Amino acid sequence: CKHLCHSLDLSLEELDYLFNLAKEMKKNPAKYSNSLAGHILGTLFFEPSTRTRLSFESAMLRLGGQVLGFSDSDQSSAKKGEGLWDTVRVMDGYCDIMVIRHPKEGSSLLASEYSQVPVINGGDGGHQHPTQTLTDLFTIVTEKGSLENKNFAFVGDLKHGRTVHSTLLALARYKGNKFTLISPSELKIPAYLREQLTKMGAEFEESTDLKSAISDADVLYSTRIQKERFFNEEDYLKLKDNYIINNCVLSHGKKDMLVLHPLPRVNEISIEVDSDPRAGFFRQAKLGVYIRMALIHTLIKGGHTNA
Ligand code: CP
Numbered sequence: 001c002k003h004l005c006h007s008l009d010l011s012l013e014e015l016d017y018l019f020n021l022a023k024e025m026k027k028n029p030a031k032y033s034n035s036l037a038g039h040i041l042g043t044l045f046f047e048p049s050t051r052t053r054l055s056f057e058s059a060m061l062r063l064g065g066q067v068l069g070f071s072d073s074d075q076s077s078a079k080k081g082e083g084l085w086d087t088v089r090v091m092d093g094y095c096d097i098m099v100i101r102h103p104k105e106g107s108s109l110l111a112s113e114y115s116q117v118p119v120i121n122g123g124d125g126g127h128q129h130p131t132q133t134l135t136d137l138f139t140i141v142t143e144k145g146s147l148e149n150k151n152f153a154f155v156g157d158l159k160h161g162r163t164v165h166s167t168l169l170a171l172a173r174y175k176g177n178k179f180t181l182i183s184p185s186e187l188k189i190p191a192y193l194r195e196q197l198t199k200m201g202a203e204f205e206e207s208t209d210l211k212s213a214i215s216d217a218d219v220l221y222s223t224r225i226q227k228e229r230f231f232n233e234e235d236y237l238k239l240k241d242n243y244i245i246n247n248c249v250l251s252h253g254k255k256d257m258l259v260l261h262p263l264p265r266v267n268e269i270s271i272e273v274d275s276d277p278r279a280g281f282f283r284q285a286k287l288g289v290y291i292r293m294a295l296i297h298t299l300i301k302g303g304h305t306n307a
Contacts, residue, residue: 002299003112003119007133007166012173017303018134019141021294022287029062032293036065039300042095043069044087044111045122046078046102047228051263051285052122052131056099059292068095088114097300099131100124118299126160126229132262133166134295135288140219142287143258143280149176151216155243156223156268159187160230163262164223168193172202179204180213184242186235187225210243214253220245222261222268246270250278260284 004010010018025032041060045053049071057067070076076087084102088111091098098115100108101122108121108128123129140147152171158164158181168189171177179197181189181204188206189197197204207213214220222245230236245259250273253259261269261281273279297303 007130007170022290026290034064036063039065040095042098046073129162132163138291139284147174150218153217155182158183160226161223
């Protein structure tokens with residue numbers, strides 16, 4: 001069966017198909033409100049989540065399906081020592097599709113090897129978050145019209161941020177895009193990702209200077225410093241407020257720049273920015289429901305995807 005473990009698992013044609021279906025579902029929700037009746041989505045969340053878990057739940061409910069699962073490893077038999085492979089082999093008898101979030105990198109890929117039903121990666125450690133990438137790309141298409149010939153500025157914890165890793169790779173496949181990667185020197189993108197971007201021929205530069213980097217940006221993508229991935233609190237505290245996007249910083253950006261953030265935010269985007277029309281992060285979170293509706297529908301019912 002088909003799974004989605006990595007943001008490169010979907011071809012550009014498959015992505016287009018999902019964007020069009022999500023657009024159609026947003027425009028005409030009644031047409032799809034019963035389309036997954038009798039189907040169950042399993043949510044296996046071993047790490048906390050608001051958006052990913054609940055937007056998947058919302059998506060399945062809006063399609064007429066049902067949801068079961070757990071939202072924390074303490075609520076499952078993982079607490080008693082059960083391996084993910086056994087949990088998955090049991091859960092695939094209880095549901096028709098499952099979303100897994102787990103602190104270990106590669107966990108969803110492992111799960112996909114044991115599951116008889118489609119597995120969707122809801123975030124595996126600091127590695128990948130492909131449905132956040134679908135949300136990000138769908139938001140950019142919706143708000144900027146295309147995914148090509150754009151200047152992107154990514155800022156924050158580029159070392160641990162799985163949304164950055166997923167989304168950068170996905171955007172690097174579209175022609176004409178340029179990337180400025182802004183972070184403290186301790187939080188640059190991992191070496192494997194730098195190599196992969198280079199192999200793909202992506203045009204990118206690394207910087208520590210936010211203000212000068214955003215002047216050309218069409219999309220500014222901010223991320224939280226990932227406290228849970230640090231070995232000690234002292235290092236986190238030293239880096240946590242290095243880049244704060246406020247109205248003064250935004251005054252250096254283009255008038256039509258789009259500001260995205262996967263959320264949750266801690267302190268990296270000031271609340272004062274929320275009333276700026278360029279602040280797209282709550283619109284982004286909402287669009288996440290429609291693209292997840294399109295994904296679940298396609299993985300269960302079939303359609304143009306070989307994921
Ligand atoms: N963007 C995102 O993954 O948010 P949650 O951690 O709340 O799911």
